Amino acid sequence: MALPRPILPSAVRPPRFARLREDVLAQTVSQELGRLINESLSCRQACLSGRWPTSPALDTRFQECLSSFLTAEVGANYVKVNQGFEYLERISEAALQPTQFATDYRRIVGDQHLPIHAAFIAIAVNYLAEFLDLMPDYAEASGQGRRRDPVTVYGNVGAIHSQVNHSSISVANTVTNIGATIQAVADRGETSVAEAIRALAEAVQRDPGLAEDLRAQLLDHVADVADAAAAPEEPRRLSRARAALAAITAAAGTSSQLAQAIDTWHDALSQFF
Incomplete structure (x- = not known):
């Protein structure tokens, strides 16, 4: 008997507008999402390296974090884009139990299961990284702060005004010039971090x-990463930088140049942050 065709992930994106519950802070949600994204990336790397994932219930924890929003579309879109992830995680957990069934399952389907698990993680992380990028807008819509001002960036990274949809790039409030920030980091002696950024x-x-x-x-x-490198003593900036690095890493699969930069400078950035 043929098995039914599996439901493929939908091309669903986070909503442009969403409101948090009144008892929840946007900063807290961002930090938790950043931690979960980092954990997910480590779990994905384990799968790609042939190791069975041990991070428990990532899908459930992501959904719990997204339940901080009043806007039902937030969680509903995540479920649409990653149907089956929770079931796959349950299978992975069962396969790690000290049973003969688990041993046989890993032996028979291990080579097929792990890449599939890694793919589901990547789908979830891509959705959540884009969601995390919209958090400043969500915070403003929830009455928890203003949207960050648009800033035109010049300096060592080159003028980028009018290169992205003919508009300025929205960056952190304290960053008015990425190039100048990089130079300040280098002048302080953190040359490898400056070169990495x-x-x-x-x-x-x-x-x-x-x-x-x-x-x-x-x-x-x-x-955000440059902002934190310029003021590493401020926990909030470091927290935002970690979430930003997670989002950049998640997006590297769409950019060969970005993937190469992350691979080359990973040690310098991870040691700093």
Whole structure:
């Protein structure tokens, strides 16, 4: 008897507008999403390396985090884009139990199961990274702060005004010039970190394969990383930088130049943040 055709992931994106519950802070939700994204990326790497994932119930924890919103579309869109992830995680958990069935299952389907699990994680992370990028707008809509002002970025990363949909790039409030920020980091003696951030900015700016809206989002993330590198003693900036790095890493699959920059400078950035 033939098995039914599986439901394929939908091309669903996070809503442009959403409101948080009154008892929830946008900053807290962002930090938790950033931690879960980082954990998911480690879990995905384990799958790609042939190791069975051990992070418990990522799908459930993501949905719980998204339940912080009054807007039902937030969680509903996530479920649409990643149907079957929870079931797959249950199978993975059962396969790690000390039973003969689990041993046989890993032996028979291990080579097929792990790439599928990694693909589901990637789908979830891509949705959530885009969702995280919209958090400043969600916070403003929920009465928890203003949207960050648009800033035209010049300096060592080059003038990028009018290169992304003929508009300025929205970056962190305290960052008015990514190039100047990079130079300040280098002047403080963190030359490897400065070079790493410069490489990320150049990769995002120059890769012709990136969609323009994604390029704008990624440059915003690079600005958050530079902002934190300039003031590493401020926990809030570091938290935003970690979430930004997670989003950049998640998007690297769409950009060969960005993937190469992350691979080259991963140690410098991870040691700093």
